[in-house]
Amino acid sequence: MNGNIIAINFPFIVVALLLALGFYTIGFKRNLIKVVIGVEILESAVNLFLIALGYVKGGYAPIYTLAPKKAVGNMVLPTPQALTLTSIVIGVAVSALMLAFAVNIYRHYGTLDVTRIRRLRG
Amino acid sequence: MMEHLPALMIAIPLFGAFTTPLLKKRQNIAAIWALIITVITFGLSLLLLQEVLSKGIIVYVFGANKPTLVLPSGYRVPVRIIFEIDAMGAFMALSATLMSFIGALYSYSHVEMETGLEKYYALLLLLEVGIIGMVLTGDLFNLFVFLEVAGIAGSALVGFRNYRGEASEAGIKYLMVSSVASLMVLFSIGLLYGQYGNLNMAYLSRQIHLDTVDMIALGLLFVSFAMKCGAVPMHYWVPDAYTEVPAGINPTLLVATYASLYALFRVSFSLFGAITWNMARVGWIMSILGVLTMFIGVTMALVQKDVKRLMSYHAISQTGYMLLGVGVGLTVLNDPAKLSAFGRAAMAGGIFHIINHIIYKSLLLMTAGALFYVTGTRNLNEMGGLARKMPYTTIAFIVGAAAISGLPPFNGFASKFLIYETSYQLNPLLAVFAMVTSVLTLASFVKVFASAFLGPPLEKYEEVREVPKPMVTAMIILAILCILFGLFPNVVLNKLIYPAVDALIKLAQYQSWGGLV
Amino acid sequence: MTTTIIKTTTRILASLILVFGAYIILHGHLTPGGGFQGGAVFASGLALLIVACEDEIVKKRFEKVPLSPLESIGALGFLGTALLGLMGYTFFKNVIANSGFIFGGKTPIGINPGYLNTGGTLAYMNIFVGMKVLAGLTSIVLIFFLLLGGKKDEW
Amino acid sequence: MNFTLLSPSGFWDPVLWLIFLILFGIIGYIIYSRGNPSYKPNTEQVKPYLSGNVEPSKEKIMVRAGDIYWGFITALDEYYVALKRMHTGDLRDYILWYLGIGAIILFILVGGV
Numbered sequence: 001m002n003g004n005i006i007a008i009n010f011p012f013i014v015v016a017l018l019l020a021l022g023f024y025t026i027g028f029k030r031n032l033i034k035v036v037i038g039v040e041i042l043e044s045a046v047n048l049f050l051i052a053l054g055y056v057k058g059g060y061a062p063i064y065t066l067a068p069k070k071a072v073g074n075m076v077l078p079t080p081q082a083l084t085l086t087s088i089v090i091g092v093a094v095s096a097l098m099l100a101f102a103v104n105i106y107r108h109y110g111t112l113d114v115t116r117i118r119r120l121r122g
Numbered sequence: 123m124m125e126h127l128p129a130l131m132i133a134i135p136l137f138g139a140f141t142t143p144l145l146k147k148r149q150n151i152a153a154i155w156a157l158i159i160t161v162i163t164f165g166l167s168l169l170l171l172q173e174v175l176s177k178g179i180i181v182y183v184f185g186a187n188k189p190t191l192v193l194p195s196g197y198r199v200p201v202r203i204i205f206e207i208d209a210m211g212a213f214m215a216l217s218a219t220l221m222s223f224i225g226a227l228y229s230y231s232h233v234e235m236e237t238g239l240e241k242y243y244a245l246l247l248l249l250e251v252g253i254i255g256m257v258l259t260g261d262l263f264n265l266f267v268f269l270e271v272a273g274i275a276g277s278a279l280v281g282f283r284n285y286r287g288e289a290s291e292a293g294i295k296y297l298m299v300s301s302v303a304s305l306m307v308l309f310s311i312g313l314l315y316g317q318y319g320n321l322n323m324a325y326l327s328r329q330i331h332l333d334t335v336d337m338i339a340l341g342l343l344f345v346s347f348a349m350k351c352g353a354v355p356m357h358y359w360v361p362d363a364y365t366e367v368p369a370g371i372n373p374t375l376l377v378a379t380y381a382s383l384y385a386l387f388r389v390s391f392s393l394f395g396a397i398t399w400n401m402a403r404v405g406w407i408m409s410i411l412g413v414l415t416m417f418i419g420v421t422m423a424l425v426q427k428d429v430k431r432l433m434s435y436h437a438i439s440q441t442g443y444m445l446l447g448v449g450v451g452l453t454v455l456n457d458p459a460k461l462s463a464f465g466r467a468a469m470a471g472g473i474f475h476i477i478n479h480i481i482y483k484s485l486l487l488m489t490a491g492a493l494f495y496v497t498g499t500r501n502l503n504e505m506g507g508l509a510r511k512m513p514y515t516t517i518a519f520i521v522g523a524a525a526i527s528g529l530p531p532f533n534g535f536a537s538k539f540l541i542y543e544t545s546y547q548l549n550p551l552l553a554v555f556a557m558v559t560s561v562l563t564l565a566s567f568v569k570v571f572a573s574a575f576l577g578p579p580l581e582k583y584e585e586v587r588e589v590p591k592p593m594v595t596a597m598i599i600l601a602i603l604c605i606l607f608g609l610f611p612n613v614v615l616n617k618l619i620y621p622a623v624d625a626l627i628k629l630a631q632y633q634s635w636g637g638l639v
Numbered sequence: 640m641t642t643t644i645i646k647t648t649t650r651i652l653a654s655l656i657l658v659f660g661a662y663i664i665l666h667g668h669l670t671p672g673g674g675f676q677g678g679a680v681f682a683s684g685l686a687l688l689i690v691a692c693e694d695e696i697v698k699k700r701f702e703k704v705p706l707s708p709l710e711s712i713g714a715l716g717f718l719g720t721a722l723l724g725l726m727g728y729t730f731f732k733n734v735i736a737n738s739g740f741i742f743g744g745k746t747p748i749g750i751n752p753g754y755l756n757t758g759g760t761l762a763y764m765n766i767f768v769g770m771k772v773l774a775g776l777t778s779i780v781l782i783f784f785l786l787l788g789g790k791k792d793e794w
Numbered sequence: 795m796n797f798t799l800l801s802p803s804g805f806w807d808p809v810l811w812l813i814f815l816i817l818f819g820i821i822g823y824i825i826y827s828r829g830n831p832s833y834k835p836n837t838e839q840v841k842p843y844l845s846g847n848v849e850p851s852k853e854k855i856m857v858r859a860g861d862i863y864w865g866f867i868t869a870l871d872e873y874y875v876a877l878k879r880m881h882t883g884d885l886r887d888y889i890l891w892y893l894g895i896g897a898i899i900l901f902i903l904v905g906g907v
Contacts, residue, residue: 019309026302026889032294035885039301046309053316065669065753072750080315083263087308089675090270094301096779097274101281101294103786108287114885119288120295120362121883122426129730133722140714143707185724185731295885302889306896334904341900349892356895358881358888407899422877425867427859464802502859531808536799543801565863573859578852609808611799 011052018045032105032112036098043091047084054080125189127170128182128205131215131254135163135222139247142240149239153230156243160223163250167212167219174212175621179636181206181260192635200322206260206635209621213473214257214377214384216618217480221373222250224596228488229370231590232495242282242368248275249374256381260635262311262321262393265385266304269350272378273300279375280367292366299359303346310339310346324633327393340397343389344404350382353445354415357438364434365500369491373484376437380476383441387448387626395629398452405453408445409545413552416442416559424566428500429490432570433483436526439559440479446556447472447541450548455627464544469623470615471540477618478533478607482525485600489519492589492597493574502570507579511586516575518597523571525604527564533604536611641691649691656684660773667765668758674768681769682776689777689784697784706778713771720763735759 006013022045025038060071062078106112109119123130138159145152174180182189182205192200207215226246233242252272259265277300281293315321317336318329330336349356360379367375390398390408398404419439426432451469454460492515493508494500509516525532528539538560546553588594607614631637660681667673689697724732735743736759744756798807833839842849867874 023889023893026298027886027893029886032885035298039298039305042302042305046305046312049309050312050315053312061671063669063671064750067750069750077319079321080312083308083312083315085675086263086267090267090274092679092776093274094270094297097278098294098297098301099783101290101297103783104281104284104290105287105294108290117291117885118883120291120365122878122881126725126730129725133718133730136718137715140711140718143711146707182729184729185733186729187732189729295888298885299888299892302892337903338900341896341903344903345892345896345899348895355880356888356892358883358891362883403902407902418877421870421873422881424863425874467802505859506856530806530811536806536808539799539806540801543803547802569859569862572857572862577856580853580856609812610797611806611808612797615799 011048011055015045015049015052018042018048021045030114032102032114032117033099035114036095036102039098040091040095043087043094047087047091050080050084050087054078054084124169124173126182127166127173128180128189128207128258129184131163131166131170131258132251134166135159135247135251135254139244139251142244142247144240146240152240152243153226156247157223157226157230159247160219160226160250163254164216164219164223167215167254170207171209171212171216171618174207174209175617179206179208179625179631181635181638190638192638199320200325203264204260204322204324204635205258206324206632207258208625208632208636209618210384210387210473210623210625211257213477213618213622214381215254217477218250218253218257218374218377218381221377221480221484222246224484224600225370225373227599228373228491228593228596229368230592232370232491232593233368236283236368238282242279245275245279245282246371246374249279249371249378252276253374253378253381257384260323262314262323262326264321265323266308266311269307269382269385270301270304272381273297273304273350276300276363276371276375276378279371280363282368282371283366286366289366292362295359296363300350303350306342306346310342313339313342323388323393324635327395327629328633330394330396332397336394336397340389340394340404343393344386344407347382347386347389348411351379351386352415352438352441353411354418354438354442357415357419360438361431361434364437364487365428365430369430369488369494372487372491373480376480376483376487379437379441380444380480383444383476390452391626392629392632395632398455400456402453402456405449405451405455408449408452409548409552410449412442412445412447412449413555414442415439415445417555420559420562420566424562424569427502429493429502429505429570429574430487430500432502432566433486433490436486436563436566437479437483439563440475440483440526442559443475443538443541443556444472444479446545446552447475447537450541450545450552451623451627453548461627464547466620466623466627467540468544468548469626470619471537471544473622474611474615474619475534475537475541477614478525478537478604481600481603481607482522482532482534485518485522485597485604486526488593488597488600489515489522492593495589495593496586497583502573505574505580506577506583507575508583508586509575510579511583512588514588514594514598518601519571519575521601521604523564523567525608527567528560529564531605531608533607533611536608536615641693645691649687653684653687653691656687657681660684660769664765664769665762666753666755667769668761669753669755674765675772677765678769678772679776681773682780685773685777686780689780694785697781701781706774706781709774710771710778713767713769713774716767717764717771720760720767723760731760733759733761735763736761 018041022038022042025041026035029035054076056076059076060074062075105117109117138156142152142156181192183191184203186202249272252268252275255268256265277293277297280296281290283289313335314326318326320326352360390404416439419435423432423435426435447468451465454465497505525534528534542553542556545556660677663672663680664674664677721731723734724730728734737745742756742758742762744754746757797809798805
């Protein structure tokens with residue numbers, strides 16, 4: 001049973017690791033691009049979490065096109081997948097905007113070091 | 123058509139946001155077009171408010187056969203995206219649309235010389251959509267989507283002046299903060315979905331019970347929305363973003379901040395109502411955060427030299443009043459005697475302060491924008507003697523400064539009066555902090571007034587004239603609103619604020635979609 | 640940036656990727672995928688084309704392409720399709736499904752081989768979203784390419 | 795219309811307040827008008843007397859924003875040094891503060907302090 005619990009919760013362990021890794025990257029890396037990557041890691045952690053929530057053992061994808069016979073009545077609710085897709089779409093916009101800001105900051109400051117990008121303070 | 127008002131509230135600004143980029147060649151027309159759209163949306167939100175006040179909670183189900191068909195036959199749980207509008211949401215939507223209109227009017231002259239204006243107005247309308255969606259929705263995931271829409275549009279606007287490096291810096295700070303906060307919101311939404319298999323707030327709030335996972339979700343939602351509304355000590359992004367954003371966007375960005383505050387209230391009162399009802403802890407956290415916020419915000423404001431930065435720190439400090447007022451109400455929520463004695467009035471004070479603060483802080487930030495427009499600097503040390511050159515701006519500034527410091531008979535006094543009295547009854551120390559903050563606020567605005575407007579006229583500002591008419595009009599409208607809200611606080615409270623307070627307190631009504639089920 | 644390998648690969652793959660993107664957009668209501676996914680695939684095909692060409696050629700080719708209006712039109716189309724539901728029903732109501740209009744064929748219940756002529760407003764929305772996404776992502780890629788393309792690895 | 799704002803233990807009536815404001819304004823004006831009208835603008839009278847020295851230019855003697863409340867800020871120096879240390883302007887600190895406060899709030903809510 002012990003090994004089983006780890007097997008069942010394996011995706012959630014990975015989610016926790018990714019969350020920790022993401023926050024570590026945001027909090028302790030000095031390069032702005034790496035900080036942006038940290039946000040992306042966080043985002044993938046949350047997406048993985050949502051997808052893992054939607055998993056049902058023995059469930060089928062909720063698509064009727066050419067589905068196997070057994071699938072009828074065994075389909076999972078597609079809400080977590082829909083949430084994940086929406087979150088991915090938003091993530092694309094966020095990362096594009098962040099990188100655009102990073103490019104502009106590099107042009108004006110000549111550096112991507114976060115400790116030196118702080119003209120606004122106090 | 124009245125039943126489709128909630129959908130139109132989203133559809134019309136979206137339509138405006140998508141058509142504005144087509145007017146790339148004629149940026150003047152884009153500005154006027156955005157102004158028209160914001161006026162229409164403002165009218166719609168007035169209609170919506172009237173509907174809500176007369177008929178109670180409005181429910182709108184997207185994609186159903188009928189707008190009120192929450193549970194189609196055969197379903198026991200709601201599956202569609204549902205907008206659930208009570209008086210609180212309608213009140214926030216009204217402030218959002220009003221401020222977008224003022225912002226668009228002000229922007230017409232303020233950013234005239236910049237390029238890429240069609241994107242500016244598209245983003246302004248998109249920000250408005252984000253706020254309206256956040257405050258009208260009854261679906262937890264939809265809340266996240268609109269939160270992100272508002273965050274992305276807002277940060278793009280913060281970085282609008284891309285020839286300034288500081289603007290990009292402020293933009294990436296705001297975007298980083300808002301995206302991390304929204305991702306944690308999404309994470310807690312995932313936790314709640316995993317627990318209960320639904321995303322509708324009214325349905326969820328009936329099922330939530332005291333459970334470790336639920337408490338983690340509550341904590342994450344609470345801290346994320348607290349960061350998005352600028353509570354100390356997570357307020358660092360506020361001065362950066364407010365300072366660098368063009369002054370025409372400031373009103374809308376303020377409302378975006380308070381939309382997060384609204385989400386915080388919604389989470390504490392409605393979503394987790396069943397828990398927080400019995401737990402004064404959440405209310406105490408909110409009150410203490412509020413006191414910290416107002417005190418640290420105002421003391422930081424005293425030492426600022428940048429006029430917009432000074433006002434942004436005041437925005438933080440005033441957020442503390444709202445947190446304090448509503449936190450006091452939340453603390454005594456499970457005690458009917460205390461609730462009717464002072465809790466309800468405390469919440470009314472906090473919520474009344476939202477609209478008051480939006481009005482006068484927008485006014486002040488706009489006067490700061492006008493100062494920047496004529497002098498080209500935001501440094502107070504380099505200003506002086508502008509009062510005679512810019513009479514309207516000066517009058518607007520005096521009204522705003524008097525209102526924010528709580529001088530009668532302006533609107534700030536009425537809400538602060540309620541907050542002082544009620545927080546005194548919970549704990550006298552809270553009221554002392556609130557009063558000291560008010561005194562320090564007055565002190566720091568005396569500083570701005572003395573250094574920017576008074577003093578001998580400086581030679582370098584010989585040529586300065588009053589700002590163009592649209593900017594003056596926007597400021598004068600807000601100044602008049604300041605005075606009106608101050609002179610008739612009772613009317614506003616009875617018509618607008620107490621219905622909103624009751625909407626937050628009456629949990630059962632929210633849970634049943636206004637009596638539909 | 641433009642080596643022979645990339646050019647040759649692009650010559651073979653680009654058209655396939657574009658067709659695959661269009662396929663995903665069109666079959667959004669039947670198979671996994673949809674407007675955003677198909678648009679992203681389509682845009683990645685265009686990105687491949689952008690990367691494989693010289694700066695000047697890309698600039699000349701994309702000068703006339705109305706990417707920003709295309710994006711607006713996609714979004715407006717999406718909104719308009721959603722607004723169709725206001726005719727008697729609600730916002731986003733699928734009024735075209737089972738109506739006999741294009742993409743309005745009768746939807747079979749249960750397992751089926753996937754009829755393209757179904758889906759109602761979903762299919763239209765997928766097309767409009769695909770349009771918006773491919774225009775948006777392409778312009779993002781294009782802007783980054785033109786911004787950083789001239790310079791060598793400074794970072 | 796009732797303009798009185800009733801609070802739990804008091805009231806606030808802006809109209810009453812305005813009436814009193816006007817009343818006291820009139821009293822103030824009466825006192826003012828009985829004063830000695832010896833002030834004459836545009837004469838020697840309005841120039842400042844600095845022990846016979848020449849008056850420096852306006853720009854030099856202007857009170858700047860940085861000079862206002864100097865005493866207050868100096869008296870609270872330690873507090874302000876601590877505040878300045880909090881406001882680093884570093885992007886990463888924004889997120890770290892969020893994590894710290896989040897941990898505290900989660901501890902209070904889950905731990906049940």
